[in-house]
Amino acid sequence: MRIALFITCVNDTLFPDTGRAVVRLLERLGHEVVFPSGQTCCGQMHYNTGYRRPAARLAVRFVQTFDGADAVVVPSASCAAMVRKHYPKLGRTGSRLSRRMADLGPRVYDLTEFLVDVLQVTDVGAYYPRKVVYHPTCHGLRFLGLGDRPYRLLRAVRGLELLELPGATECCGFGGTFAVKNDDVSAAMGFDKARHAVETGAEVLCAVDNSCLMHIGGTLSRQRSGMRIAHIAEILASTEKEYATL
Amino acid sequence: MSSATFLGMPPFPEAARSAVADSRARHNLHKATHTIRGKRDTVIDELGDDWQHLRAEGEAVKTHTLRHLDHYLEKLEESVQHAGGTVHWAADATEANAIVTRLVERTGESEVVKVKSMATQEIELNNALEAAGITAYETDLAELIVQLGEDLPSHILVPAIHLGRAQIREIFLDKMAEWGVPAPEGLTDDPRALAEAARVHLRELFLRAKVAVSGANFAVADTGTLVVLESEGNGRMCLTMPETLISVVGIEKIVPTWSDLEVFMQLLPRSSTGERMNPYTSSWTGVTPGDGPQDFHLVLLDNGRTDVLADTVGRQALRCIRCSACLNICPVYERTGGHAYGSVYPGPIGAILGPQLRGMSSEVDRALPYASTLCGACYDVCPVAIDIPEVLVHLREQVTSTDAPLGEKAMMAGAEAVFGSSMALDAVQRAAGVVRGAVPEHLPGLAGKWTDTRDVPDIPKGSFRSWWHEREEGR
Ligand code: SF4
Numbered sequence: 001m002r003i004a005l006f007i008t009c010v011n012d013t014l015f016p017d018t019g020r021a022v023v024r025l026l027e028r029l030g031h032e033v034v035f036p037s038g039q040t041c042c043g044q045m046h047y048n049t050g051y052r053r054p055a056a057r058l059a060v061r062f063v064q065t066f067d068g069a070d071a072v073v074v075p076s077a078s079c080a081a082m083v084r085k086h087y088p089k090l091g092r093t094g095s096r097l098s099r100r101m102a103d104l105g106p107r108v109y110d111l112t113e114f115l116v117d118v119l120q121v122t123d124v125g126a127y128y129p130r131k132v133v134y135h136p137t138c139h140g141l142r143f144l145g146l147g148d149r150p151y152r153l154l155r156a157v158r159g160l161e162l163l164e165l166p167g168a169t170e171c172c173g174f175g176g177t178f179a180v181k182n183d184d185v186s187a188a189m190g191f192d193k194a195r196h197a198v199e200t201g202a203e204v205l206c207a208v209d210n211s212c213l214m215h216i217g218g219t220l221s222r223q224r225s226g227m228r229i230a231h232i233a234e235i236l237a238s239t240e241k242e243y244a245t246l
Numbered sequence: 247m248s249s250a251t252f253l254g255m256p257p258f259p260e261a262a263r264s265a266v267a268d269s270r271a272r273h274n275l276h277k278a279t280h281t282i283r284g285k286r287d288t289v290i291d292e293l294g295d296d297w298q299h300l301r302a303e304g305e306a307v308k309t310h311t312l313r314h315l316d317h318y319l320e321k322l323e324e325s326v327q328h329a330g331g332t333v334h335w336a337a338d339a340t341e342a343n344a345i346v347t348r349l350v351e352r353t354g355e356s357e358v359v360k361v362k363s364m365a366t367q368e369i370e371l372n373n374a375l376e377a378a379g380i381t382a383y384e385t386d387l388a389e390l391i392v393q394l395g396e397d398l399p400s401h402i403l404v405p406a407i408h409l410g411r412a413q414i415r416e417i418f419l420d421k422m423a424e425w426g427v428p429a430p431e432g433l434t435d436d437p438r439a440l441a442e443a444a445r446v447h448l449r450e451l452f453l454r455a456k457v458a459v460s461g462a463n464f465a466v467a468d469t470g471t472l473v474v475l476e477s478e479g480n481g482r483m484c485l486t487m488p489e490t491l492i493s494v495v496g497i498e499k500i501v502p503t504w505s506d507l508e509v510f511m512q513l514l515p516r517s518s519t520g521e522r523m524n525p526y527t528s529s530w531t532g533v534t535p536g537d538g539p540q541d542f543h544l545v546l547l548d549n550g551r552t553d554v555l556a557d558t559v560g561r562q563a564l565r566c567i568r569c570s571a572c573l574n575i576c577p578v579y580e581r582t583g584g585h586a587y588g589s590v591y592p593g594p595i596g597a598i599l600g601p602q603l604r605g606m607s608s609e610v611d612r613a614l615p616y617a618s619t620l621c622g623a624c625y626d627v628c629p630v631a632i633d634i635p636e637v638l639v640h641l642r643e644q645v646t647s648t649d650a651p652l653g654e655k656a657m658m659a660g661a662e663a664v665f666g667s668s669m670a671l672d673a674v675q676r677a678a679g680v681v682r683g684a685v686p687e688h689l690p691g692l693a694g695k696w697t698d699t700r701d702v703p704d705i706p707k708g709s710f711r712s713w714w715h716e717r718e719e720g721r
Contacts, residue, residue, distance in 0.1 A: 009665060012710045013675050014703055019710035035714045041665035046658055048620060050642025050650075054662040061666070138621035171577045175619025177654075180695035182617065184263045187699035188581045189619075218700030 001119075002032045004069035006062075006108070008076045009041035011231075015210045021237035022075050022111060025124060028237075038065045044082040047090075049177045056090040063087075063100050071118060072108045075233050077140030077208045080110040085143055110140060111233055112208055116149040122156045127240045129159030133202040134232075135193065135216065137209040138171050150208060150232055157235060163200045167192070174215035190219040198225050206230045250398045251370060252588050257613035261586035268583075271408045275583055278407050279574045285520025286571060286627070293516075304513045305631040307506045308565035312555060318467040318500045319546065325470025329532020331542040336494075338549050343374035345545050346459065346492055350380050353490050353541075355456045361474060361481040362386030363461025364568055365494045365547055367399060367590040368603075371459065382459065383425070383451050385480040387444050394421040400584030400592060403518055403570040408583050411435040422447050448480060458484040458539070462495045463567065464510060465544075468503045471531040472544070475514060475524045482528045491530075491539035496547050498564040510567060513629040517569035550603035559640040563599045565630040572624035572634060578617060587614065594624035598637040606644055615641035653692065668711070675709035682707070 003026055007019045023033050043058030062083065066072050074080040084105040091098025115121055134154060140146040154162050173179070173189025180186075193216055197205045205220070207213050210231050217229035255261055265271065290297050311318055323333045336342035346366075350358055358375065360366065360382050372382040372393075384393040391406040392399050395417040399405030406414070415435040422429040427447045433439055460481070462472040472493055474481050485491065501507050515524040533542050555561050573579050573593030584592030588610040589600040597618055601611035615638050624634040646655070664670050682705035689697045696702065 007710050009671065012671070013678065014705065016706050016708065016710035016713055020713065023714075035711070037711070037715075038668050040668055040671050041661075043665075046662065048639060048642075049654070049658065050615070050639065050644075050646040051658045051662075052643045054658060057662070058665055138619070138623070142622040142626055169623075171619050171621035171623065173577070173619060175621070178616065178619045180692050182259050182262060182578075183695040183698065184259070184266045185578055185581055186619070188266050189577055190700065214703050215700060218696070218702065221701040222699060 002034060002070060003114075004066055004072045005033050005035050006039055006042070006066065006072050006074045006079070007035070008074060008079045010211055010214075011075060014214070015231065018075050018210055018231040018233050021231070021233040022073065024242070025126075025233060025237040026073070028239075029119060029121065029124065031119075036065045036069075042079045042082045044079055044086075045176055047082065047086055052090070059083075059087050059090050059101060060097065063097070063104055066104060066108075067100065069104075069107065071114065072104075073111055073114045074108060075111045075208070075231060076210065077110045077137055077144050077146065078211065080108055080113075081139040081143035083108045110144055110146065110208055112140075112146055112149045112153055113144065115153060115236075122152045124153065124156070124236050126157040126236045126238055127159050128157050128235045128238050130204050131161045131163055131200075131202045132204045132206055132235065133163050133165040133197050133200050134168075135165060135172065135197070135205055135207045135212065136168055137207050137212045140208045141169060146208065153232070153236060154206075160235070163202045165200060165205075166196045172212050172216050174212045176211070179215060186215070187219070190215050194219045194223060194225065194227075198223075198227055202227065204228050204230050204235075206232050206235055208232050250396055251373065252398060252590070255585070255588040255610060257609045258582075258586055258588070258617045259613060261588065262578075262582040262617070265582040265586045270410070271583055272581060274408055274410050275580055278404065279580050282520055282570075282574045286517060286574070287520075289516045289520055289522055300509060300512055301629055301631055303509045304567075304629055305565065307501060307509060308630050309562075311500050311502060311506075312498065312561060312564055315497065315500070315555065318502060319497060321467040321502075322465055322470060322500055323546075325467065326532055326542075326544050327470075329470045331470065331532040331544055334543060334545045336545050336547050336549070339369035342369050342494055342545055342547050342549065343371055346371060346494065347374060347378045347380065349490070349492050349543055350375065350457055351378065353457050355380075355490075357381045357383065357455065358457045358459050358492075359383050359385050359451050359455040359484045359488065360389070361458065361460035361484045362389050362476060363459070363494065364402060364590060365461040365496050366459060368496075369494070369547070369549065371494065383448075383455075385448050385451065385484055386476070387441065387478055387480070390444060390448070391417060394418065394425065398585055399590055401570060401573060402568050402591070402593075402595075408585070411437060411440060414440055418443050418447075426450055448483075452480075452483040452487055455484070455488050457490045457492070458488040460485060460491065460493045462493055462499055463514065464501050464507055465495055465499050466502075466504055466507055467500050469531055471504075471529050473507065473527065473529045475527050477519060477525045479526050482526050485528050485530060486538045488539055490541040490543075492543045492545065494545045494547055496549070497551050498566075514567055514569055517567075517571040517627070517629040550605070553605070554599075554602045557602065557640075560598070560602050560637055562632050563595065563602060563637060565632055566595050566599065567630060568595075569629055571627040571629065575623045575627045576618075577621065577623070578619065582617075587617065594618060594634045594638075595632070598632075598634055598641060601641055606641070606648070612645050615639075615645060657692075672709070672711060675712070678705050679708055681705075 043055035047055035
């Protein structure tokens, strides 16, 4: 299957390792990955902060870039949710644009959905000998309804010990511009999330969204907790061979 | 005796700052919200799929009623008058307060007992009555605590949720005597002792009061019946014993028929207190000769509601049945408490309802739509499926389209310029790669809001896109 990768602006700029992991993983599973180079940002930050027009322009750009793709895979649940749930609202009702957006939406997948629902694999042949907790990010949990998909993928990873995260479904407090507009509340929420994670004794906290991980990871690192963060793609991509070189 | 007001509170981020730092209040709130959450989850999970059906039904009834509100309001007026009540229309808080004051003055009384009511808190009726020399006594236990403590409500269902029992004991000992029967000497902070002190204090009022003021959870258009749900029975005392009853009710509280009411009698207690059935449900239809108040007035309150109704996205907020489930689940509310929202409607519903009712001109109201991470937990639990995140974003659009903070506007425009072309993005990424080693631990300005509590991630040597292109070229 030919898969178009939408890397997202945050991953592209700050977390290229996540992108490399997605490519490695999908190619290992025997698929071809393409990277439409006109891609930039889905417009989520603009949309969520109340800048609808710029968000709509970025949505147009996204649709033009990915229009013909069979499947668009996104290693970010919140960006996938933006395209699938909010894009159709951005065009005028009944306009050609909103129809194109509504048409593309169902072919845009978060990585874990794509693996489990489309490729129908849960054991991706990964090896990761670490104690791990999974934080279900809000957009993955409530907007995309990822359910147990990430857990099934993680449970199939050899060597990985999956621990339970208390208060897992509670938001980490990132919330895009919320993190700076309401920094005190955001920090208090991040602190609690980090504390819950550290108390499990896990070595790594993983999630399907690097923006949430950046917030929790920044908190963990400021606390010198020693706990690491990893995008789920990086765990699923690692094998005995690659792990040895890490 | 003086009444507190929300007027003059700072905007949310500032109010939240001190609230987050108050560890005692945070502890009380964490415990209380998690307890109610747990109870709610149990009684909702046991319904299985039925819950979603009920929820859809509740949403549909409210949506239908709001669409034909003019029709149902006329119907309600007709039914209430037919049953011997008098109907008054109040366009705003000032009008409503004037109507109630006039009605009380006409009875010659100088005190009223109150059933817990959000509408009368919204219009700050107690302050208006006080200005006219009329004392309003709150009879709901939590409202009583707030009133005695000269405090402000911080939760829709449990207005004193921010207070622990030791604080409540102090308030009772200090203040009850000022208002009536004093607290017994040697009062402990045992919940039963506190409830007993309130019982004795209130009993005297119930026996004495000639006028009661209430709100209503529902108004059945078909029959003109008003319905109040409560847990203590104090409301029922007020609704049955006085001679005159004045009910202030928001125009969105209508349901068409009793069979519609049935849906909400299931949705509300489970969402609100986590009970299968509500303990005290009182309903009354106009005046029944020889039974209960013989003089009944319904004050129908607009106070911004028709403006909300005109907004196709925002109007869903009027479906709210004030259950508080969205407050109890909200991670932001849990940490800031209710006062930070600057109005009687705190939490997620307050963040979308308050600014819409009042108009978005004040700084407080322009900050409220941003008092959320958009995590969606409120939408998940809402028994009438109000998509609170959607309305929050919609209101944010109204904030930015009038006058957004200049710095933010510039940042958004800058970001759009970068994202408007993949070449511009590539150039910015390359520049970031050059300065990557030089990012300090603490950044100035807006970025400092990040680095005050969190480290920034290391900027990678190259972007994903540059890696991809190198890989493609090497093939
Ligand atoms: S918005 Fe929904 S959850 Fe919140 S108080 Fe109203 S009805 Fe309850």
